[in-house]
Amino acid sequence: MPELGRAALIAALGLVVYAAAAGGWGARAGRRRLVESARNAFFAAFASSLVAAVVLVSAFARRDFSFVYVAEHASRELPTGYTLAALWSGQEGSLLLWFLVLTGAGSAAVALNRRLTTDALPWTVPILGAVASFFGLLLVFVASPFATQPAPADGLGMNPSLQNPYMLAHPPLLYLGYVGLTIPFAFAMAALASRRTDERWIVATRRWTLGAWTLLGFAILLGAKWAYEEVGWGGWYAWDPVENAALMPWLVSTAYLHSVLIQEKKNMLRVWNAILVALAFCLSLFGTFLTRSGVINSIHSFTQSSIGPWFLAFIAVVAAASAALILVRVPLLRAPTRLESLASREAAFLYNNLFLVAFALTVLWGVVYPLLSEAVRGVPVTVGGPYYSFFAVVFGLPLVLLMGIGPLVAWRRASLRSLGSSLVVPASVALATGIALVVAGAGSRPAGLVGYTFASFVLGAIVLEFVRGTRARKALGSETWPRAFASLVGRNRRRYGGYIVHAAVVLLLVGAVGIGGFQTKREAKLAPGQAVRAGGYTLVFLGDRERRSANAEELRARLAVYRGTKPLGEISAGKNRYFAEQQTSNEVAIRSDWLRAQDLFVIADQFDEDGTVYLKVLVNPLVNLIWLAGLVFLAGSLVAMWPDAREQRRLARRFEGAYAPGYTRA
Amino acid sequence: MARRRNPVRLIVALSVAAVLAIFLVYTSFAGGATPSLRPSQLAGHDGDVSLAGKVVGPVRGDAHGAGLRFTLRDVRGTATVPVVYKGSLPDLFRVGRDISVRGRLAGGVFVAETDSMVTKCPSKYQPAAGDTS
Amino acid sequence: MTAAALVLAACLAAAAVLYTAGPFLREPAAEPAPPDAERVRWSEERDRALAALKELEFDHRTGKVSDADYRELVPPLRRRAAAALRALDGEDGVSG
Numbered sequence: 001m002p003e004l005g006r007a008a009l010i011a012a013l014g015l016v017v018y019a020a021a022a023g024g025w026g027a028r029a030g031r032r033r034l035v036e037s038a039r040n041a042f043f044a045a046f047a048s049s050l051v052a053a054v055v056l057v058s059a060f061a062r063r064d065f066s067f068v069y070v071a072e073h074a075s076r077e078l079p080t081g082y083t084l085a086a087l088w089s090g091q092e093g094s095l096l097l098w099f100l101v102l103t104g105a106g107s108a109a110v111a112l113n114r115r116l117t118t119d120a121l122p123w124t125v126p127i128l129g130a131v132a133s134f135f136g137l138l139l140v141f142v143a144s145p146f147a148t149q150p151a152p153a154d155g156l157g158m159n160p161s162l163q164n165p166y167m168l169a170h171p172p173l174l175y176l177g178y179v180g181l182t183i184p185f186a187f188a189m190a191a192l193a194s195r196r197t198d199e200r201w202i203v204a205t206r207r208w209t210l211g212a213w214t215l216l217g218f219a220i221l222l223g224a225k226w227a228y229e230e231v232g233w234g235g236w237y238a239w240d241p242v243e244n245a246a247l248m249p250w251l252v253s254t255a256y257l258h259s260v261l262i263q264e265k266k267n268m269l270r271v272w273n274a275i276l277v278a279l280a281f282c283l284s285l286f287g288t289f290l291t292r293s294g295v296i297n298s299i300h301s302f303t304q305s306s307i308g309p310w311f312l313a314f315i316a317v318v319a320a321a322s323a324a325l326i327l328v329r330v331p332l333l334r335a336p337t338r339l340e341s342l343a344s345r346e347a348a349f350l351y352n353n354l355f356l357v358a359f360a361l362t363v364l365w366g367v368v369y370p371l372l373s374e375a376v377r378g379v380p381v382t383v384g385g386p387y388y389s390f391f392a393v394v395f396g397l398p399l400v401l402l403m404g405i406g407p408l409v410a411w412r413r414a415s416l417r418s419l420g421s422s423l424v425v426p427a428s429v430a431l432a433t434g435i436a437l438v439v440a441g442a443g444s445r446p447a448g449l450v451g452y453t454f455a456s457f458v459l460g461a462i463v464l465e466f467v468r469g470t471r472a473r474k475a476l477g478s479e480t481w482p483r484a485f486a487s488l489v490g491r492n493r494r495r496y497g498g499y500i501v502h503a504a505v506v507l508l509l510v511g512a513v514g515i516g517g518f519q520t521k522r523e524a525k526l527a528p529g530q531a532v533r534a535g536g537y538t539l540v541f542l543g544d545r546e547r548r549s550a551n552a553e554e555l556r557a558r559l560a561v562y563r564g565t566k567p568l569g570e571i572s573a574g575k576n577r578y579f580a581e582q583q584t585s586n587e588v589a590i591r592s593d594w595l596r597a598q599d600l601f602v603i604a605d606q607f608d609e610d611g612t613v614y615l616k617v618l619v620n621p622l623v624n625l626i627w628l629a630g631l632v633f634l635a636g637s638l639v640a641m642w643p644d645a646r647e648q649r650r651l652a653r654r655f656e657g658a659y660a661p662g663y664t665r666a
Numbered sequence: 667m668a669r670r671r672n673p674v675r676l677i678v679a680l681s682v683a684a685v686l687a688i689f690l691v692y693t694s695f696a697g698g699a700t701p702s703l704r705p706s707q708l709a710g711h712d713g714d715v716s717l718a719g720k721v722v723g724p725v726r727g728d729a730h731g732a733g734l735r736f737t738l739r740d741v742r743g744t745a746t747v748p749v750v751y752k753g754s755l756p757d758l759f760r761v762g763r764d765i766s767v768r769g770r771l772a773g774g775v776f777v778a779e780t781d782s783m784v785t786k787c788p789s790k791y792q793p794a795a796g797d798t799s
Numbered sequence: 800m801t802a803a804a805l806v807l808a809a810c811l812a813a814a815a816v817l818y819t820a821g822p823f824l825r826e827p828a829a830e831p832a833p834p835d836a837e838r839v840r841w842s843e844e845r846d847r848a849l850a851a852l853k854e855l856e857f858d859h860r861t862g863k864v865s866d867a868d869y870r871e872l873v874p875p876l877r878r879r880a881a882a883a884l885r886a887l888d889g890e891d892g893v894s895g
Contacts, residue, residue: 382766387692469857469861
């Protein structure tokens with residue numbers, strides 16, 4: 001069986017190399033049949049990589065430990081769900097996942113835009129093929145998932161902290177996001193290569209970009225939820241390089257999503273967009289590199305990693321090639337339209353972009369500086385949370401403000417009086433909220449107060465937008481408010497879906513400020529019968545409890561929770577000791593109070609011989625808004641992405657007559 | 667229409683300058699990156715530093731009581747320094763693990779800041795069993 | 800590798816090669832006329848102007864654009880849309 005997998009990968013590599021080479025030649029020489037053949041080769045490469053994936057999955061399902069990769073990441077006791085997920089828990093498997101998703105999503109994007117990619121953008125397939133060739137080369141020559149060995153009795157198993165539903169979903173969604181960003185990159189570069197100055201590639205890739213960005217953002221939040229529950233230090237985001245690896249491409253693609261809207265509407269910022277999409281793709285490659293090459297641990301483990309140097313070289317090549325292509329096409333792209341006023345919606349989008357990219361670059365510097373310092377000076381340094389939090393505030397707060405002001409400003413030139421009257425409502429809401437919060441005692445944390453005030457400003461602005469829009473729609477003839485609302489959103493899915501996403505960001509901000517600025521923390525060493533009080537809760541230590549599960553020994557401190565004198569039940573926190581993996585994991589107790597909008601979070605830090613336990617008790621206000629924000633984010637993106645029959649008809653009409661009869665898709 | 671200089675370029679240039687300025691101000695005040703020392707480099711450093719090394723036993727004491735005592739050794743080397751630590755112990759802490767703590771040298775012993783220990787976790791995606799570090 | 804897997808692999812490989820070589824084995828399909836780049840650009844320009852008009856009208860209705868600004872901004876957009884429509888008609892000879 002491993003031979004079948006290996007053969008499938010070799011075939012897939014051959015096919016994508018052909019797709020890149022033949023497609024490139026066909027694109028350059030205008031040879032249509034070569035272009036079509038290259039496209040077919042790319043589709044066939046997907047089929048081949050699917051065969052390889054099936055071989056590996058079945059090896060996991062059968063617990064076939066003669067596969068080195070299976071033995072390293074699964075074990076006999078590992079439940080089936082996690083066994084199958086072990087496919088992507090290691091380097092070779094995640095490379096295969098990248099390759100599979102790239103050829104799959106790439107094939108789908110090309111197939112759905114067959115005419116466009118054959119006639120106008122023939123370089124799309126060669127570019128996708130070139131990226132796939134890199135991963136294929138790694139898979140065949142450097143990091144093969146199909147290495148074999150004499151089968152050991154049992155495998156090494158999965159790191160127990162990864163055996164969690166959030167960690168199950170996080171990597172594939174993350175990879176769908178990373179790989180998804182290849183599609184707009186390929187189409188954009190193909191448009192540049194073929195000297196296209198029209199917007200068809202943007203229209204074709206709009207939903208792909210939105211989808212990839214949504215999955216990436218959602219995956220980041222899933223990772224945060226895992227960190228909150230499983231790593232359990234009391235926070236949700238640690239500015240760890242691995243976390244930042246995914247955040248950077250997300251920030252840049254957020255900027256890209258906004259500025260590409262400007263390009264569609266105003267035909268501006270074309271060079272900037274090309275740079276952004278290339279940067280987003282390079283950052284997603286960089287993110288994969290950071291998480292996979294071991295460079296995070298130290299520069300030394302990086303040089304010993306099999307794929308690290310290859311990745312760096314590839315990223316350098318992609319960056320250089322994109323930069324060269326963009327530079328060469330700058331005269332072609334230079335926009336005829338100028339920014340007319342610094343107070344206009346175009347300008348607001350530009351400011352949004354600048355803040356997002358600035359923030360992404362500071363995060364990049366925070367991640368890269370320690371690596372550079374160790375490599376160049378030999379001095380290891382660490383960049384801590386405060387660096388990132390500082391810039392998150394410096395760049396984030398203006399971004400939040402822009403989310404509120406931007407939609408209220410007119411295109412081309414702000415009508416300042418209209419803007420002023422539009423701002424009255426949200427500003428009053430913000431002021432009222434600020435005062436109410438100060439009265440309620442939140443004034444002790446000025447940073448938090450500012451955050452909440454800005455958040456309420458934006459929420460006010462978003463609600464205002466929905467209200468005014470619905471009112472305008474109703475005036476146009478809808479009979480009822482609900483129908484007017486539905487019609488409004490239905491006709492302007494991108495705008496109102498976008499507003500819902502903005503609301504999600506605001507929710508995230510409120511939750512982050514709650515747990516970051518207003519957390520209560522108490523520590524205590526308790527003997528059985530003793531109690532600790534925190535944030536209105538009283539916890540009484542009832543005693544230890546030990547239990548054995550299939551793969552671990554579970555030690556728990558049982559705690560009775562009271563609010564005043566009212567008993568709220570029992571929770572337990574402690575540690576698991578895993579036999580096979582020889583590891584201890586922290587198992588926190590979380591009690592979410594929905595009415596009070598807070599989490600009671602208990603860490604049992606240390607169990608002593610004399611039966612006492614050292615507890616850390618945290619009360620996290622509003623933290624669940626962060627997770628709610630993830631769901632609202634998904635909903636908003638879905639609204640924005642939802643297929644629109646009216647828009648399809650409009651696009652079809654746009655191109656009728658420009659193409660030969662029988663053309664059906666943009 | 668009169669040909670004006672595109673304000674976009676001006677905005678971008680100003681923003682880059684502003685970002686650099688903020689960045690420089692921040693790093694000159696707050697430092698940003700803290701250098702991480704090895705036990706062999708500790709001598710002579712008086713203030714708060716970050717110390718990184720490999721845990722060497724025996725490990726004695728109570729991190730939530732009088733303090734956990736162990737020795738930290740250069741990852742690649744033999745220089746050691748005794749450490750006393752109070753606070754939460756990361757799950758991955760054990761003899762042989764690479765860790766880093768913040769604190770200062772006092773009377774030949776490195777007194778660590780409470781809760782400042784961080785383990786250099788082996789890549790989350792690699793199995794810990796069979797760890798030879 | 801079992802005989803069945805070998806046969807499967809061989810069939811898949813053959814299928815891949817055939818599929819890839821397909822375009823060369825068939826009679827070259829009548830190449831569709833390449834899209835007229837000028838026409839595409841004018842269509843996009845027309846749609847852009849029309850969409851901008853719609854959005855301007857909506858912004859006016861929802862109070863983001865004052866009456867005075869609205870009166871000032873509409874004519875240039877209308878001219879742009881008209882120019883695009885004229886260009887499209889002119890290119891075609893038939894109304895698009």
